[in-house]
Amino acid sequence: MPIRVLVVDDSIVFRQILAKGVATDSNIQVVATAIDPFHARDKILEFEPDVVTCDIEMPKMNGIEFVRRLIPQYPIPVIVVSSISDKVFDAMDAGAVDFVSKPDANSPKDVQRFIIELIRKIKGASKANILIGEPKESARHNMPREIRQHEIIGIGASTGGIDAIYKLLEQLPKGLPGIVIVQHIPPIFSKMFAQRLHNQTHFNVKEAINGDIIKRNHIYLAPGDKHVQVRKRKDGYFLKVFGGEKVNGHCPSVDVLFKSIAEQAGERALGVILTGMGYDGAKGIKLMKRKGAITLGQDEKSSVVYGMPKAAYDLNGITKQSSLELMGHYIVKYLR
Numbered sequence: 001m002p003i004r005v006l007v008v009d010d011s012i013v014f015r016q017i018l019a020k021g022v023a024t025d026s027n028i029q030v031v032a033t034a035i036d037p038f039h040a041r042d043k044i045l046e047f048e049p050d051v052v053t054c055d056i057e058m059p060k061m062n063g064i065e066f067v068r069r070l071i072p073q074y075p076i077p078v079i080v081v082s083s084i085s086d087k088v089f090d091a092m093d094a095g096a097v098d099f100v101s102k103p104d105a106n107s108p109k110d111v112q113r114f115i116i117e118l119i120r121k122i123k124g125a126s127k128a129n130i131l132i133g134e135p136k137e138s139a140r141h142n143m144p145r146e147i148r149q150h151e152i153i154g155i156g157a158s159t160g161g162i163d164a165i166y167k168l169l170e171q172l173p174k175g176l177p178g179i180v181i182v183q184h185i186p187p188i189f190s191k192m193f194a195q196r197l198h199n200q201t202h203f204n205v206k207e208a209i210n211g212d213i214i215k216r217n218h219i220y221l222a223p224g225d226k227h228v229q230v231r232k233r234k235d236g237y238f239l240k241v242f243g244g245e246k247v248n249g250h251c252p253s254v255d256v257l258f259k260s261i262a263e264q265a266g267e268r269a270l271g272v273i274l275t276g277m278g279y280d281g282a283k284g285i286k287l288m289k290r291k292g293a294i295t296l297g298q299d300e301k302s303s304v305v306y307g308m309p310k311a312a313y314d315l316n317g318i319t320k321q322s323s324l325e326l327m328g329h330y331i332v333k334y335l336r
Helices: 012-022 037-047 063-073 087-094 108-125 161-171 189-200 254-268 282-290 308-314 324-335
Strands: 003-008 028-034 051-055 078-082 098-101 152-157 178-183 204-207 218-221 227-233 236-242 269-273 294-298 320-322
Touching (some): 003 037, 028 037, 028 108, 051 063, 078 087, 087 098, 087 161, 087 189, 152 161, 161 189, 189 218, 227 254, 236 254, 269 282, 269 308, 282 294, 294 308, 320 324
Parallel strands (some): 003 028, 003 051, 152 269, 269 294, 294 320
Antiparallel strands (some): 227 236
């Protein structure tokens, strides 16, 4: 059965571009379009879509408020389609599972890029676990009195990872070893996401640049179009940030980061793989475990998409599987 999609956008031109584009994939069927959230509600009741794509800026009600109201009543995966703006992160907070940046409608190449990316994300969203109900409070854990050997923490995530990363960082105390994160995210948005984490957590968060020295209580987020590797020198670790071909369909790639951590830090590292579609990071985290690192994977129940953590678990690359709510507890426990 094809994935049934509802397209919500107030622009007739963009509705047509999107609907015709994703319909080129035989596994996707656009069952209806809507011009605003109120029109969309009627279409949801009539056509029962599997996935909804939704613009943020719309008349009568914006996409953020639409998602916030929709999810508790109709737990349908929503992909936000937006111009470049940090409002996409508000939409993710409201319950959207993913986002795609709008293309330049006058650029066939950009439109093609957008359609390919959106098709991939629709397929991932159709398998998403929509988490509804009151959010669980995640306790912040105390800093271990002594960190025996760990010098670096690597985190990888994809679909659902923006919210998961924020919730995980909320649980963690100050003073931890440096953290390097790969989140599958478009360019420009990665810098916005890093700034948002910097403002909303007690960590010093920045988008990684080539040559960054990894410091305690600092977090380095891979740029949206660059790979990141960890390199060792006499007095610690630094980052190599570089462009390159996609690995496992992604740049940045979690595998690229994890493999470098395994080779450079070995048992002095800790790896975490969170919610995400596909298998990026599975081989890398297995190598980390083989080199002596502690490795943690998010469990199925708390994952939006149990793809990347499952692939890592199936490869026997995970020391401990945990819910997102307890992930911080286990990180602190294993750092002791």
